Amino acid sequence: MNSWVASANGHPDFSLANLPYGVFSLQGGERRSGVAIGDEIYDLQVALDAGLFEGLALTAASAAIGGELNSFFALPREVRLALRERLIELLVEGSEETPAQQKICDRLLVAAAQCTLHVPARIQDYTDFYVGIHHAENVGKLFRPDNPLMPNYKYVPIGYHGRASTIVASGKPFVRPSGQIKLPDSDEPIHAPSRRLDYELEVGLWVGPGNVLGEPVDIANAREHIAGFCLLNDWSARDIQAWEYQPLGPFLSKSFASTISPWVVTPEALEPFRCAQPARPEGDPTPLPYLLDAEDQSTGAFDIALEVYILTPTMREKGVAPVRLSLSNTRNMYWTFAQMVAHHTVNGCQLNPGDLFGTGTLSGPDRNSMGSLLEMSEGGKHPVELPTGEMRTFLEDGDEIIIKARCSRDGFGSIGFGECRAVVLPAWGRTS
Amino acid sequence: MNSWVASANGHPDFSLANLPYGVFSLQGGERRSGVAIGDEIYDLQVALDAGLFEGLALTAASAAIGGELNSFFALPREVRLALRERLIELLVEGSEETPAQQKICDRLLVAAAQCTLHVPARIQDYTDFYVGIHHAENVGKLFRPDNPLMPNYKYVPIGYHGRASTIVASGKPFVRPSGQIKLPDSDEPIHAPSRRLDYELEVGLWVGPGNVLGEPVDIANAREHIAGFCLLNDWSARDIQAWEYQPLGPFLSKSFASTISPWVVTPEALEPFRCAQPARPEGDPTPLPYLLDAEDQSTGAFDIALEVYILTPTMREKGVAPVRLSLSNTRNMYWTFAQMVAHHTVNGCQLNPGDLFGTGTLSGPDRNSMGSLLEMSEGGKHPVELPTGEMRTFLEDGDEIIIKARCSRDGFGSIGFGECRAVVLPAWGRTS
Missing domain, CATH: 2.30.30.230 (Fumarylacetoacetase, N-terminal domain)
Structure with missing residues (x-):
């Protein structure tokens, strides 16, 4: 049309x-x-x-x-x-x-x-999930090579509460965070700007009507509560994260900024790009009944291509176009959006209109589809070489990350999310 | 007067x-x-x-x-x-x-x-800290008897983001949460109401003006950003928590309800009850400079008595008054409120007026001062006997927990926080 x-x-x-x-x-x-x-x-x-x-x-x-x-x-x-x-x-x-x-x-x-x-709505609560199974495996491998996934991963749509106040719209630059960092050669932490600043490729979900406190949302009704989607870059300071996260999870390593694409793409627009949930590998457990729904199994996933680009100051100076770091897809989600809604409310937790969910990093299985530098550089060991000859293990001041998403299908044309982009500014009190 | x-x-x-x-x-x-x-x-x-x-x-x-x-x-x-x-x-x-x-x-x-x-303010973001060192030690001992505290504990005021939408005012009953529970005798989790429902004795901090995104609050100015205090019961489902919390921290085990006392007690009212930060034990590290302030060291702590009472349905029927389970004190905080503010913003995270911080469970060193049943029962092994002869390892439907706080000093009279109380209702879909 x-x-x-x-x-x-x-x-x-x-x-x-x-x-x-x-x-x-x-x-x-x-x-x-x-x-x-x-x-x-x-x-x-x-x-x-x-x-x-x-x-x-x-x-x-x-x-x-x-x-x-x-x-x-x-x-x-x-x-x-x-x-x-x-x-x-x-x-x-x-x-x-x-x-x-x-x-x-x-x-x-x-x-x-x-x-x-x-940012198109007042976000009271922001929850970040961890449904990208390849990301969970890649990161898990860095710590536990023989047993990368936690025993709960294939039962629980793992998630945690994030910081709502620092969710910003695409285009707004953000300050490199400082915090406590424990360097490998010291017993004591220092207070310094992060040296391992990273991006995370995610999709966001805007919550619709929500539920009454104490009353779970049945997975069969979960779609009613999904108002739309956006892109999300869950910027992460890996060095701050490594030192702070035990035992209560990531905190300041994530709460300095999260960038979202400003357009709310509706589930109706994405309807032609629904697909079956990827078949669980042989031996994976069946989801518990509160996470299981026939319609969700057959049409609860989406086929959306996700791309991450980088634009460095040198590239900007030389007039070089942003370079693609990875091409992933929402099919890399182990759990569907409906399962995220059902799980979040199984304890009676109240969702409100305008709450935001992140999927967690949506990496694919290979290096060209990884959703973070942590994964691409294997924990900082192998820098990524850019076409300008520049090397990146983590982000430098002035770097810009651009996330895009698009789906297309014969007879339905193409649908895109617009851009989710932001530039890294020097740490507070520093100039580049 | x-x-x-x-x-x-x-x-x-x-x-x-x-x-x-x-x-x-x-x-x-x-x-x-x-x-x-x-x-x-x-x-x-x-x-x-x-x-x-x-x-x-x-x-x-x-x-x-x-x-x-x-x-x-x-x-x-x-x-x-x-x-x-x-x-x-x-x-x-x-x-x-x-x-x-x-x-x-x-x-x-x-x-x-x-x-x-x-609830006296619109809470955009809620952060729960973990500054009760005896609680961290007691809980750590259940998992790591020889080495209960994580290596970061004495450097980092550990905290995590909580759920703002489910913070409710004292007096409102809440539904026992259901969720995934992995019983010790099974390899697979079940979906069931929590069997290990617990309370947590905490103090809440109401954030004042807050800061601009990207700009840390200096610890010397932190008191400007503390508008007041309340009591907080961070209800916790220990069985859901044990299964879900790796690797991103507590989520649904905490997000079903958190009860606060409705009165905002001002820092000015509590001024006479300020005291020096408890001396760090010999060998404990000096806080990093961004957490260190002479005035905070000498007057940044408070001497406030904290009490937890229980009222069971049987006690209610028999006309027995609530029984005190523990008597603790805010002096059990390893980090001050000002240190919490400075730490929370060290990465540039924006605090907004009406944000709420919890201290984390404020247990004292002995059994009569513990701020949760998990600690009192040593992980559910030793039930607590009530004067009615009833036994409690964890909370039963109809139980009510009442938290109170009071400080008094000759010449300054007495100041109280009012009550923080709530009754446990049966799980969704169940009747007691």
Whole structure:
């Protein structure tokens, strides 16, 4: 299907098939809610004021406006879906409302390149999972070569609570963290900037309505509670992590910044790219009943290509394009998004609209598909060589990491997530 | 100093020397902000409307009203202090404003017993520390008898991110969590209600203004960022915890409910109960410079008695009063609150007004001062006998845990935190 918004047609990320939601501002103005279409942002407030919505779509658009999507995420799935269906009607080529929209086109459509994009919802709680089994194996091997996976891994969708206050939108640079580091040649830690700063390739899940405290979400209903997806870079300071994480898990090694892509890609847009959960290897345990659902088994996974690129200061100076470090896929998830929702609430834990889940690092099985430098460099032992001749074991000041995701299928075109990117700034109190 | 509010004089918790802030509602009405004084709550909105505040105190009272204290916590310390000083002027015996206040007394003072008390601020992020060294040793001993403390313990104020959405105010019962449990006689986990449900005696810290992302809080300024304190029961399902916590730390074993006492006891009220940080045992390392401050060393700790009581259904039936399980003290903290703030932000992590820290379980060195049943029963091996003849290794449905805290000193009277209490309900889908 083509759109009357010309830049949408053939757009690699934001064709009419996608229509992700986001929050933007123009030249320091107020935060507004919009929908990405080609190179433009469709302003929901302007469309609403123009009377383009009615019924459930009006309910949904009214909840979405205001520069924060929590109230929209809180709506039942069918109400959110009504807005999507109406947006397709409005934006499709030959739409009855084309003349009405073209009359207000200068306000209804804003050039995305002129906008700042924001974290699209108020995140009360952020949970990071660990469902990338190859990542768990690769990291486990560094510590326990013979027995990389913990005994619980194939039973429990392992996760932990992360820091919500430091989740930032793509494009915002962040300061290299300092902290306690214990160097191998000393018995005592030092306080210094991290020397082993890394990225982690993840997908994020935006929670929809959520549940009442004390009442688990049945896995058969889990999809109702998934409002959308984004990309997530869970920046990690490996040296701080190694010293702090026993016995309660990662803390300051992760809480200095986590970058997300600002567009909320809906489950409906990704529907054509659903696939069966990868078959569990012979001998792997069957999930416990609360994690098992026939529909989830057959269509609970997604086939989304994930890419990580690096752009160093030298590359920037020389005009060299970002270089791809890895190509992975969401099929590397051992647990589905629905299983994550069911597990998170099995104890009665309350999920709220706008909570964010991360998948954990989604590495593939080989070196070209690894989602972190820790894995690619085998714990810092083997630097990665870039086309400029530069070597990287971990990130240096000025390095920029860019994560992208895309899925395409004959007859359904292409859907992309947009970019999740950020530059590393020198540590606090230092200049590069 | 006496107050014209008669019930305040000699009140064990809420004398004129305390004046903690809180959020209450009356008979299902709107949430209002108030101050505890004796058996009453002083309604800040009513006082404000009566013109009783001006200058900085007016700024502070205006920020405090509205049933959520975040904006009040965000104020600089001297502004918050101005409100406290004005409240003392207003409530002291012989106050010039006594006649004006007594005229509106029926609205200005509400009987606390008729009110519901709420979580006093919107908590975006909740962090739980592990600064109770005896608890860390007691729990460590269960796993590593010869070497209970991790090598990082005396260098790092260990902490981890907790779940903000499930922090509930004292008095609200909670559902026993279900989850994955691996019994010792099986290789495979089961999905079942926790059989090893426990409490944890903690103190909570309410974060004040907070910092800008990327900029650490210097320990010398850390007190500016401490708005107040509460009690915290970090309910824990030990069997779920044992199976899930490797390698990323506790998750569902803690996230089903955490109960806090609703009154925010200010640092100013606790000033007379400051004390020197307990001397580090011979051979313990000196804290790294970012955790070291002379004033913090000499006055950064507090001498607050902490008590845990239990009330079982049988005791309730027989009319037996709650029985004390332990008497501990905040002096059992290995790290101070200021050290927690400095450590949390050393990586640039942003703290926001209304964030909550827990200290971790504050056990003393002996059995009568332990802050959890896990410790008292030595991992479930030695049940605790109650005066009714009942035995407890872990909590049973209907059990209620009550935490209290109080400090007193000649010439300064007594200050209490009020109660932190909750009853265990049967697991979801079960009836007792």
